[in-house]
Amino acid sequence: MNSNSNGRVPVPTLERLATYLRFLIDLEQSGVDTISSAEVERQTGINAAQFRKDLSVFYPYFGEFGKPGVGYNVSELKRRIARILKIDTEQRIVLVGAGNLGSALVGYPGLKEHHFTLVAVFDNNTAKIGQPLWGLTIHDVHRITDINLDLQARIAILAVPATSAQHVAELLVEAGIRAILNFAPVLLRVPEHVFVRNVSFLQELAVLSYHLSTADEGEEDHLSPKEAQQTFGAKSPDPDALEIEAAHSPTARTRKQE
Amino acid sequence: MNSNSNGRVPVPTLERLATYLRFLIDLEQSGVDTISSAEVERQTGINAAQFRKDLSVFYPYFGEFGKPGVGYNVSELKRRIARILKIDTEQRIVLVGAGNLGSALVGYPGLKEHHFTLVAVFDNNTAKIGQPLWGLTIHDVHRITDINLDLQARIAILAVPATSAQHVAELLVEAGIRAILNFAPVLLRVPEHVFVRNVSFLQELAVLSYHLSTADEGEEDHLSPKEAQQTFGAKSPDPDALEIEAAHSPTARTRKQE
DNA sequence: CGTCATTTGTAACGAATTTCACAAACGACT
DNA sequence: AGTCGTTTGTGAAATTCGTTACAAATGACG
Numbered sequence: 001m002n003s004n005s006n007g008r009v010p011v012p013t014l015e016r017l018a019t020y021l022r023f024l025i026d027l028e029q030s031g032v033d034t035i036s037s038a039e040v041e042r043q044t045g046i047n048a049a050q051f052r053k054d055l056s057v058f059y060p061y062f063g064e065f066g067k068p069g070v071g072y073n074v075s076e077l078k079r080r081i082a083r084i085l086k087i088d089t090e091q092r093i094v095l096v097g098a099g100n101l102g103s104a105l106v107g108y109p110g111l112k113e114h115h116f117t118l119v120a121v122f123d124n125n126t127a128k129i130g131q132p133l134w135g136l137t138i139h140d141v142h143r144i145t146d147i148n149l150d151l152q153a154r155i156a157i158l159a160v161p162a163t164s165a166q167h168v169a170e171l172l173v174e175a176g177i178r179a180i181l182n183f184a185p186v187l188l189r190v191p192e193h194v195f196v197r198n199v200s201f202l203q204e205l206a207v208l209s210y211h212l213s214t215a216d217e218g219e220e221d222h223l224s225p226k227e228a229q230q231t232f233g234a235k236s237p238d239p240d241a242l243e244i245e246a247a248h249s250p251t252a253r254t255r256k257q258e
Numbered sequence: 259m260n261s262n263s264n265g266r267v268p269v270p271t272l273e274r275l276a277t278y279l280r281f282l283i284d285l286e287q288s289g290v291d292t293i294s295s296a297e298v299e300r301q302t303g304i305n306a307a308q309f310r311k312d313l314s315v316f317y318p319y320f321g322e323f324g325k326p327g328v329g330y331n332v333s334e335l336k337r338r339i340a341r342i343l344k345i346d347t348e349q350r351i352v353l354v355g356a357g358n359l360g361s362a363l364v365g366y367p368g369l370k371e372h373h374f375t376l377v378a379v380f381d382n383n384t385a386k387i388g389q390p391l392w393g394l395t396i397h398d399v400h401r402i403t404d405i406n407l408d409l410q411a412r413i414a415i416l417a418v419p420a421t422s423a424q425h426v427a428e429l430l431v432e433a434g435i436r437a438i439l440n441f442a443p444v445l446l447r448v449p450e451h452v453f454v455r456n457v458s459f460l461q462e463l464a465v466l467s468y469h470l471s472t473a474d475e476g477e478e479d480h481l482s483p484k485e486a487q488q489t490f491g492a493k494s495p496d497p498d499a500l501e502i503e504a505a506h507s508p509t510a511r512t513r514k515q516e
Numbered sequence: 517c518g519t520c521a522t523t524t525g526t527a528a529c530g531a532a533t534t535t536c537a538c539a540a541a542c543g544a545c546t
Numbered sequence: 547a548g549t550c551g552t553t554t555g556t557g558a559a560a561t562t563c564g565t566t567a568c569a570a571a572t573g574a575c576g
Contacts, residue, residue, distance in 0.1 A: 010532075010533075012532095012534095050533095050534065053534085053535095067543090068540070068542050068543095069542035069544090070541095
């Protein structure tokens with residue numbers, strides 16, 4: 001087999017898989033049924049050999065798939081990647097921190113498309129507890145262990161201030177959460193079996209800010225093309241419906257966006 | 259010198275620099291005035307040698323700084339990293355897409371702390387144009403070239419749906435924007451001199467989801483400790499004030515959070 | 517002033533990741 | 547069936563990134 005000598009898949013590979021998945025979903029909705037790695041490169045900016053190699057990691061487990069001279073079947077490939085990422089089946093997630101950011105995140109319409117279901121919202125602000133958010137009632141964060149006994153969610157979105165992040169993370173672990181998407185700029189200390197991924201908005205801006213400065217001085221090149229691009233293909237742009245806005249009614253799954 | 263043979267700084271290094279900066283700001287506010295690389299490792303999870311090497315990249319331009327046997331002066335180091343990342347001086351940014359996510363992002367209180375100033379908000383929804391957001395008026399996105407002639411912002415946050423992202427990106431480029439933080443899951447095609455950074459919420463969740471699945475099967479290890487941790491040190495947790503909430507009044511800079 | 521414990525800066529190494537390059541597989545077409 | 551253009555899967559090379567290891571620098575202390 002091709003993957004690591006140990007059985008672990010590199011994080012960069014997983015990130016790209018998520019990109020492929022999203023791309024494939026769009027392709028399928030456009031009625032395309034076969035795609036080559038070269039075309040993937042054209043539309044996502046990810047090297048064709050990289051794409052093939054990323055898939056090859058899973059051949060030992062799922063069997064080969066592409067057909068030489070033809071390419072990959074879009075629907076089937078989509079199904080496989082979804083299965084690899086375990087989002088072929090519903091994944092329950094909870095949100096902690098019902099502030100602006102948390103609220104916006106879980107309102108993101110793409111969540112449903114990707115089989116993520118928000119099953120509970122927590123906060124510790126008494127003014128918020130009991131209030132509704134996206135159809136759920138905001139609960140006291142200290143009740144999370146109780147509540148998650150039923151819900152059995154294993155993924156949490158942590159959108160609380162840095163000062164309380166560690167404390168809340170400990171509550172989450174106690175409640176059986178095993179993966180945390182952390183938006184607070186702190187190092188979370190968690191047991192080994194809990195996975196943390198950090199997202200830092202300011203970090204991203206800082207990187208942009210640096211590049212801006214280097215582009216000014218002189219005329220030399222600043223950044224390799226592949227650096228600037230990690231996501232995937234823009235199709236025919238539709239200049240209407242501009243803002244990212246969550247679907248308010250539970251049935252509004254028609255608008256393809258996210 | 260130590261950096262790349264060419265003059266470019268690796269993105270991972272820049273990301274860590276942003277982490278150090280944030281950490282140093284907190285340290286300074288706690289009254290600490292000297293720190294060693296070993297202590298940085300303890301509190302941020304980033305290897306001490308990595309920290310020293312990251313700094314050494316800039317010694318050719320800024321001179322050395324740490325003192326053997328002593329460590330680094332917190333304030334001075336903070337100043338330097340801010341200067342490297344060009345956030346020692348105000349950076350004007352614009353937001354395009356005044357939906358939930360965009361609104362939450364620019365309301366993030368840490369922006370001001372890091373010298374990022376939101377100078378304009380754009381959208382194309384007529385219902386939103388003219389309305390206020392965080393003290394600014396939402397403008398029609400088609401007026402951006404005009405408006406940015408005065409404002410001269412060079413960084414944009416792009417929080418629009420995938421379908422319009424490419425179109426809007428072109429407007430941004432035309433308006434003189436040179437760095438884009440893109441939240442839409444599409445590959446933006448922009449001129450070489452424009453930098454794009456993509457942030458994908460769903461991608462992060464997908465990675466977590468995968469890890470969850472592998473953790474289940476068998477008892478073997480799943481992830482190296484360094485994998486789970488990229489941000490920095492939690493200090494004494496304060497279990498109050500839970501959600502990330504933007505400061506509503508312009509003067510509310512006192513709450514140290516974010 | 518000399519010794520000692522500490523910490524920096526960096527060269528050398530090693531690991532991880534990406535890209536290249538090509539044999540083998542496939543379908544179309546004659 | 548045989549040839550041709552295309553595309554996959556993958557070993558090997560190349561590149562990028564992180565870690566280890568250690569000489570040199572510093573301050574504290576006798």
